[in-house]
Amino acid sequence: MTPSLTAFLDESGNTGANYLDPQQPIHVLAGWLVREPNLVGFARAVETVREAMGMPELKGGRMLTTTKGRRQMLRLLEEARSFALPIFSIWEKRFCAALRVVETFLDPMHNPRADWLPAGANLQRNAVADKLLACLPLSYFEKFIAAFRSPTRESLGKIASAFEAALRIAGLEKLAWSFAGCVGEALDEIVAGERHTAEESVRDLGLEPIPRNVSGSLSYPSFAHMIRTVDFLFEKSGRRGIIVHDETSEFARSFAATFVFFKRLGPAHFGTIEDGRTLRGGIGFVDDLVLRNSRDEPLLQAADVLASALKGQGLVALGLMEADKTLDEAGRLVLPGLIQDQFDCPPWSCVASEEFKSRLLRPIIPNPRQ
Template identity: 25%
Template sequence: MAIMGRSGNPAKRALQDAALARARAKEAASLIRATFYCDESGYTGANWADADQPVFVHGGWLVVNSARGGILDEMLALRERFGLIGGELKWAKVARRRNSSAIYRNLFELMLKHGALPFFFVMDKDFLLAAKTVETFFDPAYNRHLDPGFTGAYEEKKQLAEELLPAKEILAEFATMHREGVVPPRERVGALAEMIAEWFELGGTQWVAETQRDYSDHELDDLRSEFGATNSMRSTTGHSLPGLMQLLEGFMRPRAIALRILHDNLTRFDDLIEFVQRLLRPPGPMDSMKLGNGSFYFSMPTVTGFDLVDSKSEPLVQLADLLCGFVRTVFTKVKNGEELDDDELAICSDIAMVHVEYYCWDANMPEAMWESFATQGWAELRRRFGS
């Protein structure tokens, strides 16, 4: 029996197949081949309350393959100019220089000149703790006081996280339970729910407080199981990598890009890597859904591969390390209210510009940090370009 859409005549079918092969070859030839070089900075595993590393950044550079040679040549020249010859290029090494931001500004502008785009995800760990507390205790699956539709109430949840941010005792207890990685006793979870109720009660939102009272034993058992997740899913990487993949897919879908991802080595993340690999498939009938102002994708047909590499042997992954380290340094300063120097401001203005133009980065951070960054980044843009 002939396959639907193909001729039953073998000769005619051969002609059809040859035409299809030519069409696919032409389509493949028209694709832009690119690589995303990826790393992270500020990783503290499941310890989200590490005061020495309050910000985590995961990201890198999307580079058209034809630009790679020119980037490497100019990168080598800059290394010679700034005395960075020999060994692996790491932000931890560059950051010790007095002119670290000037060095990085040259490297950053080099990448932009060659059409490379920075993609990254920023996480303020205090805000991440507050958001994770809300996701856990305000989940309709465990909390009968909440309508099932509250699962998608992202703006309301964000507001609750903002209100929890000053609750240091609550966040410290949640952080400890999260770091331990074991299912805590029912009484301990119930006590934390009561602390949350009292906090919102003091803040004058009685209805929110009431959602955290009168849990049944069954609900508490379901809720406390959330704390027994795998190590990778309790890490910042377990949350940032899926978000980063969504940013990439959202950028590539309207464009003829075939992307390979090269990520610095990840150890003990087998389940997360398996999750990513499952995304690399052709789109299905239900391939995306609207989420806020954007879309959430269930597949990544534009990605041709996801591979782990040793950064020592891949210079552009080293540039991803520099990007993440620099961005982490800047957002830590923003978080702490510290002044940025002229080179940092210049890069921030470019970062602000590409965010609006390409939506190539995003962040989980409180509104105050967004406003502080935007104020500095856009003010520098106006100063530089007079608009």
């Protein structure tokens, strides 16, 4: 019998729908893809590190704050490569706020003045988000996120007008003209589109609705992206398997509903997006989603350590944490996947500004763009 696969996942930096929390500027969802014969050996490696740390349960966030913790973190990352494939997505929250602005107001399905920015043109849309971040104060995005949590015609209309005026002052006439299209019927469609989010989509299938505070958070798109990525990896390996995620009281029911939603959609491929990656609909090769307490599952602790290690790399990139030799070595272990392009649905991704990506890759690319 072909050995099954298990993906162990955990996240770090979750702040719900608060994209601009200065204390948590990075969101990471990460874990390990493990073949059945390697489960026991990997668990033993985790237990060895746990005993060395003298902790009842490995907590990557705490390990990141001490020299001993970082060394043991590096040790676990090195040993894990013998047992599993690392999988992760890194999200720069400030950039994601700007990308939400683009997705909300510059969707050509609702705003005819955004027809120059097709939905599948992810590279162009990322470039627009980068441009917004570069020319507008953070306060514009803070006001947008506040309105986005509970969208109304009045609140989103005011935000669109404010962006239009600021972009005209900045000399970005094409963008300003596009934001000016968010009026009348277009604005009505934008508001309706935001209200008919994941909550309505799962209700249409007879599932428990996903609350706006969940679907509007980064945990939702990162989880949806990851389960489809894992499903694609299962398909390519010719094996089936399950996902094991750390328990979370806030998102447990919504994650379960999301999993069923994508399961019912099935693994349809809807073509490719601008950067050549596969646009995947649902899932068909992941048999189950299991939520467990990390205290009872060593490999979830390993997922937490990986997520925290990646979050540390992000904090260094933002200048919020000092780099050292151990962190750099950890970066050289886990970051190279971000510059590989042989995957049409890569196990590693980073949703972030170009500046952040450049600084994130500092441990593996000398002299990144300053």
